[in-house]
Amino acid sequence: MNIDNNLRQLLENETKIHLAEIRFLYQKLDRQLGLNGARVPITFGFDTDRLGAYTPGFGQDEEEFHFSLLFIGYCVTKPLSKDDRMDLYKHEYAHYMQYNMDIPDKYNWQPGIHGSAWKYCCSLIGAAPTPYYKAGEGLIKHDYDKVLKKKITDKSIPIRDTYSREQEYRKKKNSTVKFNINDDVNHPKFGKGTIEHIEQLEGSVRLHVRFGEGLKKIDQKWLLQAGMKKAGAPRHI
Numbered sequence: 001m002n003i004d005n006n007l008r009q010l011l012e013n014e015t016k017i018h019l020a021e022i023r024f025l026y027q028k029l030d031r032q033l034g035l036n037g038a039r040v041p042i043t044f045g046f047d048t049d050r051l052g053a054y055t056p057g058f059g060q061d062e063e064e065f066h067f068s069l070l071f072i073g074y075c076v077t078k079p080l081s082k083d084d085r086m087d088l089y090k091h092e093y094a095h096y097m098q099y100n101m102d103i104p105d106k107y108n109w110q111p112g113i114h115g116s117a118w119k120y121c122c123s124l125i126g127a128a129p130t131p132y133y134k135a136g137e138g139l140i141k142h143d144y145d146k147v148l149k150k151k152i153t154d155k156s157i158p159i160r161d162t163y164s165r166e167q168e169y170r171k172k173k174n175s176t177v178k179f180n181i182n183d184d185v186n187h188p189k190f191g192k193g194t195i196e197h198i199e200q201l202e203g204s205v206r207l208h209v210r211f212g213e214g215l216k217k218i219d220q221k222w223l224l225q226a227g228m229k230k231a232g233a234p235r236h237i
């Protein structure tokens with residue numbers, strides 16, 4: 001998308017106001033939760049494919065909140081309503097909470113960036129517990145109890161944020177082969193087995209393991225989690 005220089009300039013002039021609005025909200029949430037989200041740097045861009053993002057500070061990544069002026073700006077053709085804007089800020093803050101708060105075990109059943117831990121965080125601050133943006137979502141009363149027990153199937157677009165770097169990292173991590181053919185593994189149910197074949201898939205690795213007469217297809221991730229083979233120290237993410 002080509003952004004006209006005039007519009008770009010107008011939007012850039014708005015950033016001070018947005019910054020103040022976001023910081024004010026985050027300070028309020030920080031006080032409520034005993035966190036420091038308002039101190040995390042906030043950057044703005046002209047992203048067309050995402051409304052905002054939170055990057056946790058791991059490895060070479062700097063921790064930051066990021067928002068697209070093309071959505072939050074006042075002078076774009078279809079600006080977000082104030083409620084939706086505030087909801088977007090809370091959405092990203094809930095991601096920050098995920099990494100900076102203790103999540104009770106019972107809210108860790110569903111993995112993923114927008115899994116149950118994140119939804120639990122949403123419930124604490126009144127953010128819409130959906131990863132996709134839909135106009136008016138910020139106004140709806142949400143049944144957190146229900147979403148904390150159920151998977152999201154809604155796929156309305158545009159996606160609120162992408163977390164592309166993290167997703168890529170996870171994908172790469174999960175599709176890196178950590179075993180060799182003929183490696184022995186110990187399965188809690190099937191006993192000792194030998195890897196006969198390795199399939200490298202997008203985002204995962206499938207191992208074909210022989211247990212006596214039977215051949216089982218097992219996800220490598222599962223074997224690693226179950227600690228059936230030591231494969232180096234896990235990188236913290």
Ligand SMILES: [Zn+2]
Nearest residue numbers: 095131160161
């Ligand atoms: Zn998100």
